[in-house]
Amino acid sequence: MIEESVLLPGVKVGQRCHIKRAIIDRSVDIPDGLRIxxxxxxxxxxxxxxxxxxxxxxxxxxxxxxxxxxxxxxAA
Structure with missing residues (x-):
């Protein structure tokens, strides 16, 4: 789900991500399940x-x- 956000060109959003009120820089790969x-x-x-x-x-x-x-x- 993406709300009130700007994703610059080349952004890839993984499955089950939630993004709200964010600016995602170009060519960023957002990992699965990340909440921003x-x-x-x-x-x-x-x-x-x-x-x-x-x-x-x-x-x-x-x-x-x-x-x-x-x-x-x-690893710890």
Whole structure:
């Protein structure tokens, strides 16, 4: 589900994703099941930037960092 968001060209959204009030940078691959824009604390913990008005910015680098963090957590 995508609400009130801007997805730049080349964005791929995985299955069961929920995106609300977000700007997704070009060529970002959003992993399956990711929720963006619903929980500010979770978005910040995921490394996403949040504007003063609550818009969430997601870049390729942020997604890569999140995936690396999840891999490290799973290996621990």
């Amino acid at each position: 824009g619903y929980d500010g604390k979770q978005d910040a913990d995921n490394g996403f930037r949040i504007t003063e008005k609550g818009i969430v910015l997601v870049t390729r680098e942020m997604i890569a960092n999140l995936q690396e963090k999840k891999k490290q957590h799973a």
